[in-house]
Amino acid sequence: MKKILFSISILTSVAFFAQEITLDKIYSGYYRGKGISGISSLKNGEDYAVIESGGITKYSYKTTQKNGSIVEGRFQSYTFNDDESKILLLKDSKSIYRHSFLGKFDVKDLKSGKVMSLNNGNFVQEPTFSPDGNKVAFVSDNNLFYQDLNSGKITQITSDGKKNSILNGLADWVYEEEFGHAKLYEWTKNSDAIVFVKSNESEVPEMMIPIYGKQLYPSEMRFKYPKAGEKNSVVSAQLYRLDSSKTIALNLSNFKNYYIPDVYKTAKADEIILITSERLQNASDVLKVNTKTGNITKLFTESDKRWIDTDNVTLEFLDDNSFIWGAERDGNRHLYWYNEDGKLKKQITKGNWEVTNYYGYNPKTKEVFIQTTQEGSINKVISKVNINSGKVTLLSEKTGTNSANFSHNYNYFIETSSSAAKPYTYVLKDGNGKTLKELQNNEEQLKKLQADNMVTKEFFTIPNEAGDEMNAWIMKPKDFDPNKKYPLFMFQYSGPGSQQVTNSWDQGNGLWFNHLVQKGYIVACVDGRGTGYKGTEFKKVTYLNLGKYEIEDQIAAAKWFGKQSYINKDRIGIFGWSFGGYMASLALTEGADVFKTGIAVAPVTNWRYYDSVYTERFMRTPQENPAGYDDNSPTSYAELLKGKFLLIHGTADDNVHFQNSMEFAEALIQNKKQFEFMAYPDKNHGIAGGQTRAQLYQKMTDFLLNNL
Template structure:
């Protein structure tokens, strides 16, 4: 297994010195739209004013948010909107506290990559329950802002160390700030600045309160510790990485390279050992919770019960076909299983567990019907009632207003292209009531009292808007209306841009698949045009929605203005359509997904304005994998492909993701072989460009170098463009500009 995963740096030097695609920065051809890749990635942002991390104070009197500087959109400052005077004002300028470029620790760099967070300055913040205290990290230290003080004296620095403090949290009572430093948990008292170390054995392979690699990358869990509601205890996970293979990972920069010895749990190999403990802050002692005799498990979620007497955790089997919700008594550590979910394929994780404060009950979501729906249980695990049902999907539970007996959630009840806020009764069987009105995608954030919420909304004709609304959906005020008028930075381009068309086609099993199509501008129905299929195609993603797609939208508009049709199809296996739609990919990847994309092309061929001899494909990550598989398996259909950061060998990817869909390599060796790209490479006929970040710690650069060598050995010509120092997202203004100029030029030269 180990020999299949990593290639020594010296063995790839020939690839790096002689095989790059030679080019200068591609200049956009004249087009009626007037848009260029350079403008897409320049400041000010074409998105218009963007508010990030919008949060409501606990008392509902203020709305705070992060906002980029006009001259540097990715450097964020802390702002507030005060409901009393209706004014927005800057609270903290990040340049005042940390001028210049922030030096991140390796741990923080990796953590931000997992979060797909590329901003600088103040990247997050937290409200204290007193509605006067704001906490935020900056440049590796911790700061507190006190709204009751003079603005010039309101900011207080709590830590000032060489070490990098991460994963900071406020205690529920607002007295303490906790954080991780050097693999241990610490707290500091806000009033006095007194710092206390809480765990002491974090070193080497032992990490306290930290999320392991697969938890961060695949489970959506970026923390490993949780305050109890009464602020007297902290539940935390202790991770022992010693069973995980140590692999050498090379991060190749422009002028040098770094060798990282990383514990990477590639599929089929050992995971971390994990324990759940509860630390009593008065005694300093940890009581370990019973997690069973089986150690080859996952603990994807931990959450306290409302009265702080028990802590819940979700126990997941290695094959991810069983998920148990367990409650552990914090005094004895004894745990009991409250409910169990099982599947013949896999169980999707959520963050939807919600414990009631005024009754012994909790909200749970389950896909047992084939679609994710709401269920109400008592604390013994007895089902009280199912709250929602139907052939539609709940995406997220936002909270419960116990006084009104209402649960708020978002769902695609009206159409898979939409996402709306709904409310449903806790106390009786009733139809959900739709709260949001505009057609498109709504994502919301409620105040603690569930009386008001922030609504993030966008559609294909409206960049993201942010409004403050009452629980019934009525408007209180716009925080950022972002109207697409003459003053908007994208207005002059949008007036001439292609507008998307949506529709459905049938998969071979009869299920409907949604597509989006951009026609060239100007469009002549008597002509035939080349097509770029922009694909992702993998699980837990939905590309086709009535939503503003930011920079993807702009590039689609640009390519349409250059005479290309841009087509996207959500094939079976993708997200937000229910388990029947997802499950066909189980035990064999790159099979039904490619068949469905071919079905999409067959639909395109039925259109008189499509040149069926000029079909190309572009994709990133799983989409990069899909591009290669489509080019290899269907070379007579897909003539040109650009694949960015592709998986090529599933043995190189991690346990939690890969085994979820392919199972363990020992039990599904044929499935792994059929899912890798190498058995099909002799099919390549067209023009293929492969691009990869040379410091990618998610889809390792080895995926591409292994394919480079295989294609060379097979005497198959191809092109490559690799990016020194870049990780999976290949981020950075100059870098992204080069990436998309390269992609644009490749399609212009080879597909037209």
């Protein structure tokens, strides 16, 4: 007996310390990295706050040492009011959709120490301090309220809010998913009015999802989901004045008014900006609302012959009420400077590169701080640009993916950087990019991976049939032999404006790909037409034909790989999730002669089943463009399936509905095609929770080992 136990102990020890990246290690958290949570610059520009295990702590930029505790306790997030005399603390939350959640919040007065629960301790959504710091607006049960922080009095602004019917100051499902945020209201700068969007979704078709759980009869999840070509919420802009306690509807009849994606305040006391759009999303009005009178002035219209990225607005008002705006007018995304009346002063940034993030403006130096692709489309760097001279100064390394969190006075910033070979590091720099101190690294994580024979990505380009050079990466076994033929496993996403070929750390699928490489596969990824950061033409060539050029490029890439001496052209597989799953489904049908194996997770299989805002942005409606929808649906090519195909979907996916996979499965069945199908009960688009991810990736691994 003792001998048997000793043997088992030895085997367990060997298994754990084997020089291999295993699924057990990946999903046990063995390779998990370290970060810095909740970085926020304080108003003095000399200190910053972070969330730590014991509470919210203040650090000095100059010394990088702790400079006191702001609040003790455990909090999920925090927000200061403008003068940092109060702090809004999220204590508990329940997720709703991708961005929205219900939260319980406290407001703490940092001078007196007094704590007040928001909404009597009940759940709310999207709480926001008034600029004067004396009130907090919030949404509860689809109605808009504000709470006076001196008296505790709660004032109800709207009373018609109702689930699946009326929302006040809150985005409906499709707005939240496709415009990227749940909040649809804003305080004026002088805190005397709120402009909000009212959404009437009563006529929007309702989606029903069964929830199985551990119950005798399944329950139902019902929510409004406008599919392509169907009715959307009817939206209106409303002005509420605190002095009169009255709400008036703003008249948008002379402007584009089908969508109202964004609400902003300006640098002036009595102004709010509305961004509006027609259904086709190829033009957006920028409207200025006078919150004293309700009068509306159009500043300008941003238009494009194909589409406007209504989910990616850059807008900041400077002290003189001039403003900075992001647009793709010259073939790349750049910044433009307008006066307060909407007249263009100048284009700030220029060049064959794109502005990928905007961090802010320093009025003292007349400089904007941005993230760009100026050092190549697979890299993201940090720069500053003088808005008068146009001079660009690089503040980060030239390679890798770098992002920044700037101090309030722009004298410092915390740079988060990574590359394909190096996990995240957090470095404090001064406003000119000089390194002052490394705050956090992930050398321990990297050493574990290197000890387990991690391989890194090699970057290169592949030509497509249109003459474009497509960005690509490849991962080869450590003992790679150029005279040996390897099976190839391709990964992609391919959605409009997306990017998978980046010089950045990939702790998601990247670890799984390493596991597969150690099993003898070569793994590669190619960003074809339609993806981002290579200019507007490359991105928008897919207009009205979503899927057509994308699958052509994946097939072309697979054929290119198949001609390489080290690839077995008869053993090429492909994998993708969501839009990537859609592409994998097309690859195993339209590309059946090229791809032997495919895995499609949560795929769209018919764009008629996807939401209106996203799909119509790129395709117009099915009524206008039926061929664009039907000619690029994998269900139309089900009879072409030849290889081994694994279809995976969560039954409670509120984003890409399970219906997509069910329709595709039925098309395959009626064409007498054999395939594997895995349904994850009550799992959403992310297919996660408990042991779900570990089981999912083991299943996909086993499928590949048996079929590729």
